[in-house]
Amino acid sequence: MSEVIITVRGESRRSVPAERATAQITVAVDGPERGAVIERIAAIAEPVRTGLAHRHERGVVAAWHSQRPAVWSECPENRDGTQLPLVHHATVDISATFTDTMALSDWLNTLAVHDGIQIGPLTWELAPQSHARIEREVAFEAVAVAVERAHAYAGAIGRGTLTPVEIADAGMLGDNARTATMLRASAIDIHPDDITIAAAVEARFRAT
Numbered sequence: 001m002s003e004v005i006i007t008v009r010g011e012s013r014r015s016v017p018a019e020r021a022t023a024q025i026t027v028a029v030d031g032p033e034r035g036a037v038i039e040r041i042a043a044i045a046e047p048v049r050t051g052l053a054h055r056h057e058r059g060v061v062a063a064w065h066s067q068r069p070a071v072w073s074e075c076p077e078n079r080d081g082t083q084l085p086l087v088h089h090a091t092v093d094i095s096a097t098f099t100d101t102m103a104l105s106d107w108l109n110t111l112a113v114h115d116g117i118q119i120g121p122l123t124w125e126l127a128p129q130s131h132a133r134i135e136r137e138v139a140f141e142a143v144a145v146a147v148e149r150a151h152a153y154a155g156a157i158g159r160g161t162l163t164p165v166e167i168a169d170a171g172m173l174g175d176n177a178r179t180a181t182m183l184r185a186s187a188i189d190i191h192p193d194d195i196t197i198a199a200a201v202e203a204r205f206r207a208t
Contacts, residue, residue: 005205010148011145013197020097020126022095024119025093028090028116034073041116042069044117062097070091126195138197138199142200163205165205166204
């Protein structure tokens with residue numbers, strides 16, 4: 001009996017609650033005097049940095065980063081094209097990754113009452129160790145699905161022995177290149193409440 005080559009695809013996905021969130025804020029100040037603008041942005045940004053340092057020591061902030069102030073000047077014009085007095089601008093971008101959602105909420109509520117602070121969107125994620133572990137588990141499950149499917153095909157045609165020939169990211173075994181979903185699973189759909197991690201593989205077996 002001649003051998004048969006069976007090519008199958010295995011997929012798996014898992015949704016898990018996000019474990020932490022990264023917040024992005026921007027401190028922005030402008031005014032007619034450069035020195036006053038620099039002093040004002042320092043007065044707003046420094047307490048934010050100090051508060052994040054304290055939260056980091058307490059363990060509710062995994063990491064935080066503050067960029068150096070960006071300062072520039074411009075001469076705006078009105079609708080008639082008339083040049084207006086010089087205006088100085090200064091901004092500082094600050095990011096912080098919180099592991100405690102209540103602490104994050106309290107921090108954002110504190111910032112919201114201050115002029116000069118712009119709060120950006122939150123990025124929800126898993127801790128690195130959790131993400132790596134779930135990636136491995138989901139990838140294993142995707143391979144298991146492929147193996148089970150190959151056994152079903154082989155049984156349907158009366159072949160009882162399977163020998164693995166190839167296994168790869170989805171799209172890598174075909175003649176037409178497609179975007180690989182991943183043998184290394186990756187987050188494909190992120191929400192504040194959960195993160196979906198998916199894996200897809202293709203496998204080729206020799207059935208005899």
